[in-house]
Amino acid sequence: MTTTLLTVLQTADMLEINGLYAWQFELHSDPAHNGPALRIECMDGRDLRKWQFSLEQIAAAQHNLATDSWAISDDKGSHELKALAGINADNSDAADDTPEDDVAEL
Template sequence: MQPIDFELGKEKLLITAMDGRAEKRWSFSLEQVQAATFDDTLHSWTLTGDSGEHRLICMSAFTGNNNDEDEADDDA
């Protein structure tokens, strides 16, 4: 499975992933997101949507911005 995109809007959470050539999509209402539970043992979130129960595990996170922290250090 390729990288997954998360888009949280005012009305829903949309998760999109490419599995080979097939695009997979999952959609959850804000009520379903608010009802999600965190499992301390598995370090994952359980969301129940229209298509059943889904478990989300954050493997790693990063941000893509144009701020270069090294440049800020050079100016000091």
């Protein structure tokens, strides 16, 4: 089974585009959606950078296995895009499954 950029984007927590990290992005995979399918925003120093891509541009993106990145093009040229997954952790104060008294000493 071939992985597509659309599939990868659906589980991404953050993107890297042209070497800039962007956690502010929107993905709309419904073809009936009016507007861009992927909208990315990030700060580059003091400048707000924005990109937007259609479903057709996402579908045409080429995967680079060596760098695990995608080459995606818009009217301004080609861009290198990486989808990143974050680590989720439970931040609750609830007791875990192993009480401290039951932990064996080494």
